[in-house]
Amino acid sequence: EGFQNLRAAEIKHGRVAMMAALGAVAQHYxxxxxxxxxxxxxxxxTTAPGTYGFAALFLLSGAMELAVWxxxxxxxxxxxxxxxxxxxxxxxxRNKELNNGRFAxxxxxxxxxxxxxxxxxxxxxxG
Numbered sequence: 001e002g003f004q005n006l007r008a009a010e011i012k013h014g015r016v017a018m019m020a021a022l023g024a025v026a027q028h029y030x031x032x033x034x035x036x037x038x039x040x041x042x043x044x045x046t047t048a049p050g051t052y053g054f055a056a057l058f059l060l061s062g063a064m065e066l067a068v069w070x071x072x073x074x075x076x077x078x079x080x081x082x083x084x085x086x087x088x089x090x091x092x093x094r095n096k097e098l099n100n101g102r103f104a105x106x107x108x109x110x111x112x113x114x115x116x117x118x119x120x121x122x123x124x125x126x127g
Contacts, residue, residue, distance in 0.1 A: 001073075008071050011078035014101015020108040024115075028123035041121035042112060 027040045035049060044050035069080060078097075082089045111122045118125065 004073075004077050007077035011098065011101060012069075014098065014104060017104035017108040018101060021104050021111060024108070024111045024122040028121050039121075040123075041115045041119075043119075 024041070027044065031038070032053075035053060038044050038047055038050040038053075045054050071077065072079075076094075078094070079089065111125075114125050115121060
């Protein structure tokens with residue numbers, strides 16, 4: 001049970017990191033209506049209305065975590081089924097997801113650290 005909980009946490013953190021790394025790059029180019037004045041990067045969290053968007057995402061993800069994405073103890077860690085019916089949730093896919101998630105955790109913390117240090121978002125870091 002201890003390993004199962006740690007593996008489930010690793011998979012969840014990896015999935016969040018993959019979305020965070022992609023979002024850090026995408027926010028340079030994509031602005032939702034009403035959020036045009038919000039800066040890209042970490043500054044979005046501290047600037048209204050970006051603060052409201054962050055609070056909404058935080059509450060929504062917390063509700064999803066507690067109500068929808070609950071781990072079934074009879075299933076493998078991180079196995080929430082195959083919602084699209086693609087038949088891709090096999091051992092090879094799980095290993096790729098785990099490794100990509102591990103890499104994304106480093107990528108996300110690198111993007112955030114660089115943003116805090118330089119004040120530039122993920123794309124601006126390239127020059």
